[in-house]
Amino acid sequence: MIRILLLTKNVLSEQELLQKLQRLNFEVFSSSSTLHSLIVSESSAGLADYFSVIILSETISCREVQEILPHIVKEGRLIFRKADRSFVEEEKNILGQEQITEWIHSDASAEEIRELIASPFYNLELGNMSYHPFTQGQFSKIDNKQMENVLASFSASEFKVFQKLKQERGHTVAREELCQLLWNEVTQSRMVQLSSLVKNMRIKFEANDIDGELIQTVWRKGYILKQ
Template sequence: MKKIMVLTKNILAEVDLQTKLQQLNFEVFVTSQTMDGLFLDQMPSACLNYFDFIVISELITESEMNTILPFLQQNGMPIFRKVDKVVSENVKKDIQNNILSGWICASMPKDRLRDLFSSKKLVTSEKTEGCTFGKRVSLTDLPLSKNEKKFFSIIYESNGKLVTREELCLQIWKRCDHSTMSQLSSIKKRIEKKLRDQQLPDEFAKTSWGKGYVMNQHLYEYIA
């Protein structure tokens, strides 16, 4: 199965494209956190080697794209620019100069997307030192504190269903009050930091404001 990384600033903006690609049996990893790593020069190149293609969202500016392109090009995989409707002259020039492999948009029919990603020569590497993308990590191996592990396990075992803040408090502390409720967001942030430290996707749960949390489905691919 070919693997595609989509770099964006808002993962919700990529849902339509992600759905189409997954229906075509591509493995798609949509991330906004990776952009921070690229700008801070903290992204191990081995992590990118796990993917066959990179898509740069239209939400990323031309200036930002030009900043990260030199790093992305070192890995040699095809890079596509996602556009809204109109292909800019700069994108056309980058394609002509072989800086970009092509352009795509979410409204493209699936057969066109399939042909684009199937026709490009794949550049793969077995060197994945320092990167856990593609590996499944056991929950017991994560360096979480007792309450962090409880929090994560409850969300993880919910199978994508909403877990209310009240439920979390009762299961973690056996009580629910202002003190316990106020600790939830801090615990979530600490877990996200530890996932980043393990080079795992850190967006493990979506926050439903005032209600609770829902597990991000793509984390099931990385944590057993």
């Protein structure tokens, strides 16, 4: 199944596109926080590493697209730019066509989107390519498909925690910081919720034959992603 990351400044504005993609049986995750990490040039934008298809929303300016492209272009990855039909040719002149696989019109039908994404994806025969985002660092001993299955099963909150831990890999992330990230508040009840969330993430790792202690607890401090 094709997994798609939709980068946008406003997740709510992408509901129509999300519904079309989901109706086509694509697995889609929409993220504004990953986009922010890319725009501020954080080298480990986290979530973007785990998708072979990325869609750049029209909420992102052309200048910002130019800034983030060097961080997301990888062998075997397809990058689509969503834009108003009347502005596509102008964007092509601004951005060029070397790094953008194709443009998706804002009013494109589900059928148009299906062909735009599926055709180049399968023509590339990604299953036989050497692009595996889990072949370095702490993931070197983990099967690529296993990790993809885990990520696909994560809730939005679990994704955020995993993304933050990966960005800070090798360093402890305080529980208070994670609570602030998820709920914009730090209370005892939120701390309990966080513990439950991390426990659930470990269960999902183990269900896919991955050591649940990939996420380690640092007593009285927080969590760290094992290297």
